[in-house]
Amino acid sequence: MNQISNITLQSRLSSLGRRALLSLITTATLVGLAQAQDAYPNRAIRLIVPFVPGGVTDTSGRLIADALSRRIRQQVIVENKPGASGNIGTVMVKNADPDGYTMLLGFDGTLIINPHVFPNMPFDTIKDFAPIGEIGDAATILVANPKLPVKTLMDVINLSKTTPNGLAFGTSGVGGDPHIAGERLNIVTGSKLVHVPYKGGGQALIDVEGGVIPLVYTAVAGAYQHIQSGSIKPIAVSTAKRVPSLPDVPTFIESGVPDFVVSSWVGLLMPANTPPAIVNYMNKALNDVLVDQDVAAKLEKLGIIPTVTTPAEFAKAIKDGLAQNGEIVKAANIKLE
Structure with a gap:
């Protein structure tokens, strides 16, 4: 092999080496980008x-x-x-x-x-x-019209048993947690609470304020302002512990119904x-x-x-x-x- 051919071969080998190196660098870069893109989360x-x-x-x-x-x-x-x-x-x-x-x-x-x-x-x-x-x-609460002659949950239960046709309680609709809570109370205590479904908790609260119905079972968040104004009377919350925003309102458990937690x-x-x-x-x-x-x-x-x-x-x-x-x-x- 003459000197010119040897130089040409070395040049080609050097070029192949650079290409291989560039190929490795490019591959590594693409892999890195793919890994970065796979990091979770990378979009909304x-x-x-x-x-x-x-x-x-x-x-x-x-x-x-x-x-x-x-x-x-x-x-x-x-x-x-x-x-x-x-x-x-x-x-x-x-x-x-x-x-x-x-x-x-x-x-x-x-x-x-x-x-x-x-x-x-x-x-x-x-x-x-x-x-x-x-x-x-989300805490739920049983509330009453202020004129209803009850102070405690046991008062409500006892009054329901002695009232002809029971005591009506409103909720935001059939099958919701408040409805389930009322029916569960009937099952475990023998109370006679009669469900009145509304198309939303707001109208139910208005009706209990006005004396249209005696009781409403609803979310604490919806009832809070009404309780603060005195337009409705809180009876008990059905959470495991008292609600921080209503520290003076007892739980159903504290009111005498063991293991009653519905929230x-x-x-x-x-x-x-x-x-x-x-x-x-x-x-x-x-x-x-x-x-x-x-x-x-x-x-x-x-x-x-x-x-x-x-x-x-x-x-x-x-x-x-x-x-x-x-x-x-x-x-x-x-x-x-």
Whole structure:
């Protein structure tokens, strides 16, 4: 091989080496970019609220969405998808890709009561969702017209038993937590409370103020201002502990009904088959914002007691609640007309 040929060969080998090196660098860069793109979350997350804007559930969802956006440094966008007592928005999440970018603001009325009162449910609460964690328990309360001759829960129970046709209690509708609570009280105490469903808790509160009905079972958040003004009389809350915003109002348990806890919870869920790593990531982010004093205080003003849970604990609570409510709905023969 002559000198010119040798130089040419070396040049070609050198060129091939540079190309190989450039190829390795390019490959490494692309792999790095792909890994960066795969980091979760790398874009906005939708939070489906299956109710109209403005209610306590919607307000709590927006509060959590805002706090999570700051925590995970990605926007959590609230989308209201109301209809069929929450079923429509819930089905949207069921059918979404399990990639971590669609969440459900889950409400116990939709997830653990609807399956027992709707004849044809479009989702399976246990199979179709991956629970992330509970946000908190929305306290519920039994209130009375100020002129009703009762002071305690036992007074209400006893008066109902001696009143012809029982005592009417209003709620926001058939099959909701307040309705379930009233029927459960009948089952465990023998009280004679007669359900009067309304198309919303607001009108029920107006009617109890005006003496149209003697009792209303409703969310603390909705009743709070009426209680403060003295236009209605608080009887008891059905949470495990007293509500911070109403520290002088006893629980049902304190009032003589053992183990009586009925409250509306809200929480976050994703579609089934969402990777556990994503579920755990969002659970940690949720729990981090729940222990923030500012977030906790805002939730408590809504009548929601912040609750820190693991995905497994939240899943168990859903399963247990589904079974318990099924028994009450069957015993009380609750049906949607």
